[in-house]
Amino acid sequence: MMRFWLIFMYMFLPVMCWGQIIVKETGGMTAFPLVSSHKAVIYYDVRDYGVVEKTACLLAEDIKRVTNKKVPVSSKKVSAEYAVVVGTVGHNAFIDRLVAEGQLDVSAIRGGWEQFVVKTIDDPAKGVKKVLVIAGCDRRGTAYGVFTLSEAIGVSPLYWWADVPTKRKSQLYIENINYVSQAPSVQYRGIFINDEGWGITPWAGKTFDKELGDIGPKTYAKVCELILRMKGNMLAPAMHPSSGAFNKYPENKLVADSYGIIMSSSHCEPLLFNNVTEWDKKTMGEWNYITNKGGINKILDRRVSENAPYENIYTIAMRGIHDAGLVGVPKDKEVSLVEEVIADQRDILKKHIDSSLDSIPQIFVPYKEVLDIYERGLRLPEDIMLVWPDDNFGYIKRLNNKEERNRKGGSGVYYHISYLGEPHDYLWLNTTPPALMFEEMRKAYDTGAKRYWLLNVGDIKPGELGMKTFLDMAWDIDKFNFDNINNHQVDFLVSVFGEKYREDIDDIMNSYYHLGFQHKPEAMGWGYEWNNEYAQERMTDTDFSFANYNEAEGRMQEYDRISDKSEKTWNTLPESYKAAFYELVFYPVKGAALMNKKMLTAHQNRWYARQGRTATNYLADRAKAYHDSIDYYTGIYNSLLNGKWNHMMALAPGWTATYQKMPPVMTIDVPQKAEMRVFLPGQDSPLGKTTLNVLPCINPYTRKESFIELYNVGKQSFTWNAKVSDSWIKLSRQSGTTLLQERIIVSVDWMKVPVGERVTGEIEVISGDRQEKIYLPVFNPAYPTVGELRGWYVEDNGCVSINPGKYHRKVENEDIKMKVIKGLGYENQCIQLGEATKPVQNPRRSKKAAKVEYDFYTFNAGSVTVYTYALPVFPVNSERSTCFGLMIDDGLLKYASNNAKEYSGEWRENVYRNSTINAVTLNIDKPGKHTLKLICSDPGMIIQKVVIDMGGMKRSYLGPETTIVR
The missing domain is CATH 2.60.120.1620 (Jelly Rolls)
Known part of the structure; x- marks a missing residue:
């Protein structure tokens, strides 16, 4: 019951954050000299947790990244004139003495969850002039305190994963501080590495850890460090057949624990068991609880026994192999069977973990068909966390009702910014708008889903910004609102690349997410996937119109604009910043732009072919050029920093997507003789032509311009002349020579146009013997003005x-x-x-x-x-x-x-x-x-x-x- 009470209290802990860590390159007599002519020493206690020693050493490395000066790290008695003491309350003798003597107040964090105090103290002990204390209420609280200091001196959580450089400083002074951290908004906060077979697995196996040839301890060490620096605390590891199961390599558990990371698992891995690669049907039998209950529980028992010494969150209940539903269970038996499974699994937990069940973190994820089972009356023990999934596309399917909000186990959310499945994969780029993520997660938080947040981040790259937004919200949701959410990633990028780039970065990112929200770049082939098992997408024309509202061409123009701006920004950056900008901004923007232009140009090519346009074959070549350019820029990504990320960025993720392929294009035989044709907005017939040439009506209220597109259906160029019936009709050009096609912009001189509701002018375009008459209707009533x-x-x-x-x-x-x-x-x-x-x-x-x-x-x-x-x-x-x-x-x-x-x-x-x-x-x-x-x-x-x-x-x-x- 006491553990239950602590969980309940956690869900309603007040937010506290007093002061901030201010770092300067010069300091007065009262400032703490972290790096100066004085030599500060970092101390930790050997009685403390392993993650404390690790983060103490990482702090020293961070200081060297900034100053190029090595700061000693010691577990001996604190004796240096200027000392940084890193430790957990109750596990560090020096800190405990300061508390006992009243020099350090930890009452605000004692008994808390992952909180810390950062304080400067004068003359704390004989021979010690000044100490900077980083004291955590628990092991992760201490680590977060350390990494809060690291960020304050200028080391980004993404210094390694996105190659964010540190600005060099010769000295570091910490202003006098008494900083008390808040309680995290969400208790368990982490990521799920998923669909890893096209990114992080080949990168780990072929580039980063060639000796192992897989995702293993070396890779997971970097993953866990990233999570910890971003103030997350939980990892659901990769689990597909392309990578070895987490428990295949025993050292993985030790690595995670050394960083203080809690291990969780996906919705289809009961009790941390990966049935995709660890279940051997030949030796273990069918994954069928009706016919093989003993065999399944035997392996789950073994798994819990192996992992019980470490901090874990256990997925409860059962699905089929991999991401499939239960096998061999009649629908009317599903509820009772899952209840039986849950009871048996909880017996296994009781057997191997010396704690009451209500103190063992357990999650139930009503994902896909499991939600239906739950809503048919499944009796779920009160202490199990309900983790509500989204629909894989960023929209949470349901949250707590009144009864569920009162559950003792609390609840959480499983959210996606990457997905493999119907109706279409999106594994390549992260285009989930921060505003959508905030809207859904804030709604979840406000309905009580604040105990467990898990983000499906795919391969981590290129989802770093989405991951940071998610974990920052999980740490302090109240820092975010609809007025500032869109600034979050921009502010981070500006902190990296400089304030002078703010306007450009804001513009680029705002438009990038806007265009990606309208339609994801991966889905621009406009087909569906997974209509049946492994059904491939069949690319077809998009729904973006080339005839109406300047829709398709306007989209390409906007992508061109932000792509060009991104490239110009990249070109102006110092060399040391270019890799980070390429990974975080340039490649996602350029890739999305080229993918849209490839698919839309191919669509336009097929449309032009039906009209016999000379430009048809040119557009086929352009589509191929865009296709090849995506490969080119992807190659650059994989060759950055001497190939550090080689094999990470794959253009062909998934089995059923076809967007990485060249879309179908058409070529036509073009006659030698030139001949002019006319296309007008709104001519939406299959051939782009109607019987009468009438432009959309122009009015003084919206004052939109229109156009006449002259196009050729022959190889030779044609000359043309245009004339208007009235002086109030304005043309951007009145004559010219055209090889492929061009547009005459049509507008109205409102000082000259007559008043009337049915004003009509005429434009005549003549080329040789061909004459085209175009009617321009104008609606210009006297009232209203x-x-x-x-x-x-x-x-x-x-x-x-x-x-x-x-x-x-x-x-x-x-x-x-x-x-x-x-x-x-x-x-x-x-x-x-x-x-x-x-x-x-x-x-x-x-x-x-x-x-x-x-x-x-x-x-x-x-x-x-x-x-x-x-x-x-x-x-x-x-x-x-x-x-x-x-x-x-x-x-x-x-x-x-x-x-x-x-x-x-x-x-x-x-x-x-x-x-x-x-x-x-x-x-x-x-x-x-x-x-x-x-x-x-x-x-x-x-x-x-x-x-x-x-x-x-x-x-x-x-x-x-x-x-x-x-």
Whole structure:
């Protein structure tokens, strides 16, 4: 019961953090000279934990990285004039004496979890002028204190894993300090190395640890150091057939323990047993609990016996081999069988661990089919942690209801930024927006899931930034909010590369995550994977439109822009910083840009081929060039720093993805004779041509430009001339010679255009005997004026497109607060209709209902379809739904929701595009001013875009651009 009480108390520990460690290159008489003309010595006590000695030595190495000066490390009696004493309360004689004498107050951390005190003390003992004490309440608390000092002097947690250089300093002085750390927000915080066969395993086996040829103690030492420096405390090791099981190499356990790292395991490894490679069917029988219960429990008994001396978190229950469901169990027997499995496994734990069951950390992960078993009435012992998984794409499937929040064992989350599985793998790059991760993890924390957070980080690289964000949130969730989450990675990168790069880095990272959220680079082949076992993706045309809303080409242009900016930044950096920038920024951005351009260019090539364009074959070559460039830049990554990361960055992860391959392209026979053709925006027929050449209507409210694309269907170039019917029509060019194709930008001189709702001009393009007449419709009514509608949304070409983050009014109550979330969604800005933990609302309360309102103006009336693009979040718990209301003016209330079940076709489409698109029919009674209302029902719904279709919406992926009057 005492252990239960401590766990319960931990879940509600107050946050404490007093003071900060200030390091300077010069110091006055009161500062502690860590490195100066005086020689500081680092002391630890041999009675202390092994990780304390290790981190004391690592601190000395960190000091040398900064100053190039070696600081002695000693376990002898503290005697130096200036001493750094590193130790755990109750395990370091010098620290315990300071406490007993009242010179060091540890009352704020005593009995705590992973907390520490850093304090300077004058004249603490005979012959010692000043001491810098780093005292932990436990072994990891001490280690975190040490690495907090390391960061303060300028050593990044990613100094080795991302080659972040340290800035050289000749001296280091620590200002007088009395720093008391907080209790971590989350008790168990760590990573899962997964799908390792295409990155970390070949790198470890062929580059870093050739002697072993596998992920082993040498690699895990680096992994554990990284986790500890990032203030994590837990590791679920690699477990696929491509690597040796963690327990295959006995030294692995010793390495993890030497860094104070708690070993956990994935959802399909009961009691730390990896049945993928450790279960031998020939000698052990079937992995079937009905027919081979004794054989399974015998091996699990052995595993717990081997690992019991170390700190572990045990996965409870059972699935099939690898990531499969139970085998040979009738559905009506699954619940009772899993209950039997759990009871037997807990008996094994009691047998080998000299503690009460409620003090042995155990997790139950309702992953995939296990959630269904749990929700059919599985009786789970109260002391087991419930670990809620996301749907593998960043959306947590469900969290605690009221009853589950009161469980003694607490709960946690298993989250992904890398995944192998349906509907599509994403193992290559990390494009999970920090704002999405924070939204989901904060929601989890607020519903009580604060005891265990595990991040599936793939191969670690290139997910370092995502890993850092996750573990930093787990350490101190209250440091984060929607206003600063997007600065977190930027601030870190700026701390590495310099303040002068802030604007560029912020721009690059903001756009990188925005584009990646719209559609992941790995999925740009636009096919599905895993429709059946190992079903490969079949690449096809994307849904990004080349005909409407400048969608596909605008995407490529934006990738070009940030890719060029990233490259320019990389070129200006000092040589010692280039590797880190390449790994953390340049390669992910360049790789994503090239992958998008490869797939979109191939799509455009196939479209052009159907039109017979001369540029068809050129685009086939461009697609191949982009394909080859990805290989080229990947090769550079693997050759950085004399091949330090060789074999780490693989372009062909997974069995079923095809994005690493060259997409299908077409070549055509082009006739010699030139001939001009015309393409206009909106000509979305298979051949890109309609019977009448009409440009999209231009109005003074959105003031969008248009274009006429002249293209060739012959090898020779053609000359052309253009003329306009009216002086108010402006063309960017009026004549030229074209070999492939070019665009004439069309705009309007609003000082000259006549007033009228049906103004039409004509543009005639002539090349030889060919004449093309293009009509330009202009909607320029006398009323309302642009000034009267400025800031309103407006009907434009039959649509009103709304960015929900830019609302006109909000109505809130004591529970529901509307929150704009930047850095998330199709428009890179969303609206959250209240926090998910708040009570369900009644949208029918009309004027008192919590809502956001958007003013818009239409020139037509009648029945309209309102499309809402919502984040595909799940109900926050089993007692909730995902409804929100829509209303125009005071008209009919309609509901929309995210009701897709995991692995349904709708869910596949939703996670593929990071959006649930709902359509409801509402009515606009007359032309003029109106208000759209998004009304809270189930709090936590996040809306990323709204389109009111009045009959003009075109085929596209993202929908029309925002139609706001500027």
